[in-house]
Amino acid sequence: MKKNPIILTIAFMIFMAMMIIGGCATPAHISAKSGAQLWGEACGRCHNTASPSTFSDVDWDIAVKHMQFRAQITEDEANKIVEFLKSAN
Amino acid sequence: MRQFLLGFLAVLSAPLLAQTTDSSFSPKPGNSRYMIRGYADANFIAGEGEISFGNARLVPLFIYKQSDRLLFEGELELEIEDGEVKMALEYANFYYQLTPRMTVRMGKILVPFGTFFDRLHPSWINKLPTVPLGYGHDGLLPTSDLGIEVRGGAYLAGMRTNYSVYLTNGPRINDGEEEADEIGMIVPEADIDNNKNKAFGGRFGLFPFADQSLELGFSAQSAKLGDKGSDFEDIGAFLYSFDWTLVKTLPALGGRIDLRGQLNFVNIDNRPYEVLEDGSLETFDFDNKSKTAFYQLAYRPTFGNQFVQNLELVGRYSTLTTPEEAPWESQSTQWTLGLNYWVDWRTAIKIALQSDEVEGGHDSPGLTKTDLFFIQWTIGF
Numbered sequence: 001m002k003k004n005p006i007i008l009t010i011a012f013m014i015f016m017a018m019m020i021i022g023g024c025a026t027p028a029h030i031s032a033k034s035g036a037q038l039w040g041e042a043c044g045r046c047h048n049t050a051s052p053s054t055f056s057d058v059d060w061d062i063a064v065k066h067m068q069f070r071a072q073i074t075e076d077e078a079n080k081i082v083e084f085l086k087s088a089n
Numbered sequence: 090m091r092q093f094l095l096g097f098l099a100v101l102s103a104p105l106l107a108q109t110t111d112s113s114f115s116p117k118p119g120n121s122r123y124m125i126r127g128y129a130d131a132n133f134i135a136g137e138g139e140i141s142f143g144n145a146r147l148v149p150l151f152i153y154k155q156s157d158r159l160l161f162e163g164e165l166e167l168e169i170e171d172g173e174v175k176m177a178l179e180y181a182n183f184y185y186q187l188t189p190r191m192t193v194r195m196g197k198i199l200v201p202f203g204t205f206f207d208r209l210h211p212s213w214i215n216k217l218p219t220v221p222l223g224y225g226h227d228g229l230l231p232t233s234d235l236g237i238e239v240r241g242g243a244y245l246a247g248m249r250t251n252y253s254v255y256l257t258n259g260p261r262i263n264d265g266e267e268e269a270d271e272i273g274m275i276v277p278e279a280d281i282d283n284n285k286n287k288a289f290g291g292r293f294g295l296f297p298f299a300d301q302s303l304e305l306g307f308s309a310q311s312a313k314l315g316d317k318g319s320d321f322e323d324i325g326a327f328l329y330s331f332d333w334t335l336v337k338t339l340p341a342l343g344g345r346i347d348l349r350g351q352l353n354f355v356n357i358d359n360r361p362y363e364v365l366e367d368g369s370l371e372t373f374d375f376d377n378k379s380k381t382a383f384y385q386l387a388y389r390p391t392f393g394n395q396f397v398q399n400l401e402l403v404g405r406y407s408t409l410t411t412p413e414e415a416p417w418e419s420q421s422t423q424w425t426l427g428l429n430y431w432v433d434w435r436t437a438i439k440i441a442l443q444s445d446e447v448e449g450g451h452d453s454p455g456l457t458k459t460d461l462f463f464i465q466w467t468i469g470f
Contacts, residue, residue, distance in 0.1 A: 025244070030299070041301045047214045048435065051434070062122050063126075069160060072240055072242045
């Protein structure tokens with residue numbers, strides 16, 4: 001019993017390190033997605049989605065940066081989403 | 090306290106005012122910005138001989154984006170408890186973007202153990218007026234703690250993933266000194282750090298489908314619980330959890346499905362616990378393992394008129410099992426059924442019925458059943 005957690009923890013660590021160092025390139029099917037599509041897919045996972053007209057450009061800049069960090073979205077995805085929101089508000 | 094609160098509100102509103110004047114006078118906004126957001130709710134509870142306007146909460150969230158890389162977020166929770174205003178710091182942390190897919194955060198952070206607390210606890214996001222078993226009173230799962238975390242989104246074998254690894258002050262153990270019946274319980278909120286050992290943990294999430302509709306997560310945390318120099322110094326805990334989220338519009342069902350859940354295991358090192366109860370020394374020897382889970386399904390129609398589309402039906406089943414032979418041994422199950430009306434994307438009126446069944450427990454042994462009715466009005470702003 002005592003060893004289990006340690007082994008699991010180490011396995012978890014190695015896996016994480018692989019994730020972080022690996023930094024695989026964005027797969028083509030994902031980089032092909034538009035800002036609107038990413039917004040539809042990524043922004044409704046935790047809460048209802050706000051329509052683009054909810055906020056001004058400046059407020060979207062802050063809210064999407066906030067969500068990039070909170071919701072673990074990559075910067076590329078966040079940039080596309082914020083461009084879409086600013087073009088549609 | 091009152092002066093303090095007034096002062097606090099003045100401080101909060103200053104940037105708001107500054108922001109309005111700023112934008113009207115300078116058409117080209119710079120890139121460092123304040124934002125005040127947050128949420129509030131009002132609650133009504135009936136049942137078990139009680140009919141009352143329960144808690145009212147104001148939860149201001151303060152966000153400052155200093156640049157495209159550096160951001161601060163802090164959230165306070167103001168609520169009325171036993172006739173007094175109680176204030177808590179839910180979180181207050183800095184973020185710094187190290188690479189486009191990796192961010193470090195430090196301060197008082199929402200611990201990414203599973204998804205409920207980190208992502209769903211604000212009342213405009215939580216689809217029910219209550220939280221699942223395992224959180225709140227006698228909670229055993231991590232919620233927010235002082236620490237440091239590295240987190241981000243990444244790709245693995247063509248699949249979208251997310252990860253986080255953290256070090257926090259970590260949980261403590263109840264030594265039974267104040268309440269002998271609670272000896273051996275984990276205390277997730279370590280406001281005061283009691284030892285040099287830090288809790289170490291993380292979460293890994295995977296999106297098996299390209300449309301990100303399904304997310305599967307695994308979290309783990311390992312920590313030493315005891316106070317330095319105490320009998321409990323070497324007691325360790327290993328916690329792990331599985332979570333799942335499926336959010337999808339299904340034309341065949343005429344609506345949007347939101348399926349979520351989390352299965353948690355809390356394993357604490359075994360050893361006999363000795364405690365002084367009513368003048369005599371009692372020994373409790375039990376296998377210190379607990380588990381708790383919730384399963385939730387919500388459905389929001391996409392057919393019909395606007396009124397129908399604003400409705401949402403929610404059901405949640407939650408369980409909590411604490412160790413056999415522990416003085417706090419118990420088995421609890423909870424059903425919560427809710428109907429929500431969404432006035433907009435983050436304003437809702439929620440009504441819910443909750444039925445609890447607890448067998449055992451240190452408060453009142455035997456079987457207790459409780460049925461409660463809730464109305465909650467919530468707004469995110």
